[in-house]
Amino acid sequence: MTRAQQVGVLIGLAIVAALTILRASDPPLLKQARDLTFDEYQRIAPRTFENLPVKVVDIDEASLREFGQWPWPRDRLATLVDRLTEMGASAIAFDVLFAEPDRLSPRTVVRDVAGIDPTLLGQLPDNDEIFAQAIAGKPVVLGFGLSNEGSYRPQVKAGFAFTGENPAGAPPRIKAATPLRPEFEANAAGIGHISLNPGDPSAVVRAVPLFLSDGEQLYPNLALEALRVAQGASTYVLAGATNVPNTITMVKIGEFVVPVTAEGELWLYITPDTAERYISARQVLAPGGAAPEIKNAIDGSIVFIGTSAAGLQDIRTTALGQNVPGVSLHAQTVEQILSGRFLSRPDWANGLEILSIAAMGSLLVILTTFVSPAVALVCGLLITVMALVASWLAFFYAGLLFDPLAPIVSGSITHFAATSFRFLVIDRERRAVRRAFGHYLSPSLLYRIEHTRNALRLGGDDRELTVMFVDVRNFTEISERLTPAEVVLFLNTLLDALSRHVIANEGTLDKFIGDSIMAFWNAPVDVVNHANKAVHAALAMRETLARLNQDNAFGFGDEQKVGIGIGIHTGLACVGNMGAETRFNYSAIGDAVNIAARIESSCKEVSFDILVSDSTAEMLPGYALLEAGALALKGKSMRTRLFAVVGDDKIGRTAEFVQLQAIHAQLIEALRLRSSSSRKFLRIVKLQAVELTSGLPEFYRRISRRSDHFIDQPAAKDRSPGICIRSG
Incomplete structure (x- = not known):
């Protein structure tokens, strides 16, 4: 491991540690992103509405038009209770506050009229008394709200049993409550709070607290009390986490067991709002009695009474993005308990997500530093897909809420940081090598070296190559007339212009040998029509040299024109990395290389600039070739038939x-x-x-x-x- 890699790993792990600590602190932004993810899950697969024995008697716009504006006189609410009881409602829960006397009561109205004999007041009906008598002995649950003033606490109608320590410190705190009329409080079968998301700044109701606490006493919510009263149960059984004080893990109400958060909240699994859940109060209070289908719907049902009228401002937003009456969320709470379709976020979910950030981030740092950013990116994408799929499957099949977003975002940040460091520091040497050797090697060879494991190992492979040698004519005569610096300038100008055509035609520029160039085709990767491309490069060199001479690029004027000889041969050669373990070159050796060099030398004998062997000529159908003889090449026992390349x-x-x-x-x-x-x-x-x-x-x-x-x-x-x- 190089020092740069060590520094990269340390910096990467420091970033991972910072992201892990950030997730452990769970700032509001991360919580909001997590909530939005869970909302999206519910939008994709909301809870299916089932026709369960839960109904909402809605004081809707039609009811207000029929019976007048809200609030209604309480004798009408008493009639509503009587009608629902007669229809067989198992529980009647009011999502309505009864904090003040009925201002529409005849006794109250007459009391405010000057000159009325006080003795007549006792003979006038009192709507509060009528309502109190109507709810007495009936399964009626009243609601109370939260208040920042006073010290009123409502009466608790149920008992509590705990397994483990008393969890009174777990639920949200209640400072004070809106007072109930004493006669109502005394006659109600149950009393529950109607707050859906106390203390939550979000307008979306995602979880409802099943209990509130003043530190000593627990106060159930309206939906829970309605379910208890409907079953005739008298006690709530609460279970807490072992050896963890002030936590709640489960609530039992009669026959139903409800998983909750540590604070005693129930995650709402919402169904799209539907008209099947609602019955208009106008239909219940219809003169002559309700229709048979209304009676059948009420019989045996837990009934919540509330309002959907827009002017009464009891509209809430659900995880599905719908605006619904607040009373419907109380109804959905009971529906969810009855259906057994729960959402839960285990106590160990946070720990798992924090651990996944640390583990995935460390893995990405190692992969990015020692393997490659591309491999790390692929692994990161696979982990992302796996996290999303696992999170979704856990939600869809088990109702478990695991956050895939925090590990994914943390992994992305880690990968970006590690990749940036590698690009700026670790890969700086590699880029320097590419800049240096990019002038001499073909792009395909560079790509193979960078992306193939052990590409630079010593050894070679036998391959069919087309080999080219290029030599400057009369170089000795030219160099004698120039200073050493001028010779270098001349060679750089000429060889740079000629070698570009090797690279442009997918060749590998092997080496410069003084005033000569050696190049080959079809290695290290296969090159289609390699002989064709080698000859194209040679013809391009011919044209380039003519242009350089014409433009006097060498500064020789008309006194001397520079010439070259090019020999090309196609045959079997060994190609690969050759040299020592610490210093080697990618080159080719073999008989094919020797023949190409001899052909280049024969250009002087034939007095032509481009000669190819018969094996190369066979791969050039249609080219302008002229036979140059069967030459006895130096060092070769067999004759080699040559061809001059005219075009x-x-x-x-x-x-x-x-x-x-x-x-x-x-x-x-x-x-x-x-x-x-x-x-x-x-x-x-x-x-x-x-x-x-x-x-x-x-x-x-x-x-x-x-x-x-x-x-x-x-x-x-x-x-x-x-x-x-x-x-x-």
């Missing part, structure tokens, strides 16, 4: 070249037979060659001067007939 396949299709090629073939045959007609053919081809390229006339002049060197005798160890040009 590419476009030149090969021209009428001029086709005609030249036919006469050239006749010339070669005449020379082979020592026919006197060879001179006639020489005159014709020299005239036609001028029109194609400036190099051909000299090529034919050389043939004419050395025609006596064309013989029919094979080279040593070669009994096949051919033409051999020897040095003379």
Whole structure:
């Protein structure tokens, strides 16, 4: 491990530690993001509405139009209680506050009129008394709200049993309550708080506290009291976590067991609001009695009485993003308990999420530092997908709430930080190597070295290569006229311009040998039509050199034109990294390399700038090629048949070249037979060659001067007939 990698790991782990501590502190922003994630889960798969024995008697707009504005006189509410009791309601819960006397009571109205005989007051009906009598002995649950003034505490109608320590310190605290009329408090079968999210700044109701506490006494909520009264139960059984004071894990109400948070809250699993849950109060209070379908819906049901009228401002927002009457959330609380479809966030969920941040972050730091950012990114994406899938499956099948967002965001931050450090520090040396060797190696080779394990190991592979050698003509004469600095400048100008064509044609630039270039094709990766691309590079070098000479790029003027010779051969060679363990080069060796070097040297004998072997020529159908003889190359026992490259396949299709090629073939045959007609053919081809390229006339002049060197005798160890040009 390098020092840079050690520093990178330490910085990465420090970032992971900071993110872990941040998650452990659970700031409001993270909590809000977690809540939004759980909201989205419910929107994707909300709880299915079931026609359970829970109904909302809604004081809706139609009821207000029928019976007048709210608040209604309490004698009408008494009638509502009587009607619901007659229909068989198992519990009647009012999501309404009864904190003040009924201002519409006849006794109250008359009391405020001046000059009325006080003795008449006792003879007038009192709506509060009527309502108190109506709820007496009936399964009626009244609600109370929270207040910041006074010290009133409502009467608790139920008993409590605890398994473990008293959890009175767990629920949200109650300072004071809105007072109930004493006669109502005495006659009600149950009393519960109607607060849905006390102390929560969010407008969305996600969890409801089943209890409030003043530190000593627990106060149940309206829905819980309605369920208790409907069952005729008298006691709540609360279970707390073992050895953890002031926590609640479970609540038992009669036959039902409810999982809750440590604070005694129930996560709401919401259904989309539906008209099937509601019955208009107007239908219950209809003159002559309610319709049979209304009676059937009420019979045996827990009934909540509340209002959906917009002007009464009891509208809440659910996790599904819907605005619903607050009373419907009390009803949904009971529906959820009856259906057994709960959401819960285990006590160990926070610990698991914190641990996942630390573990995943450390893994990403290691992968990014020692493997590659790409692998770390793939692993991070896989972990992200796994976290999302696991979180979703836990929600969908078990109702468990695990936050996938915090580990994912923390992992993304960690990966970005580790990748940035690697790019700025750890990979700086690698980028320097790429900048240096990018001038000499093909992009494919660089890519293989960077992305292939053990790509730089010593050893080689036998591959078919097309090998090229390029050499500057008369370099000794040129260098004698220049200073060393001018020689370097000349070579840099020439070799840079020529080598660009190797790279451009997907070749590998092997090395510079003084004034020569060695390059090859089809390694380290396969190159389609590698012989074709090598010859394209050679033709491009010819054009580039002509342009440099024309533009006087070397500063020689018209006194001297720079020339080159190019030899190309296709054959089997060993290619790979060669040298020592600590210092090596990617190169090729073998007979194919030697033949290509000898062909380049033969360019002087043939007096042509580009020569290719017969094995290369076979891979160039349609190209403008002219046979240059079967040459006995230096150091080679077998003759090698060579071809001069006049141009590419476009030149090969021209009428001029086709005609030249036919006469050239006749010339070669005449020379082979020592026919006197060879001179006639020489005159014709020299005239036609001028029109194609400036190099051909000299090529034919050389043939004419050395025609006596064309013989029919094979080279040593070669009994096949051919033409051999020897040095003379």
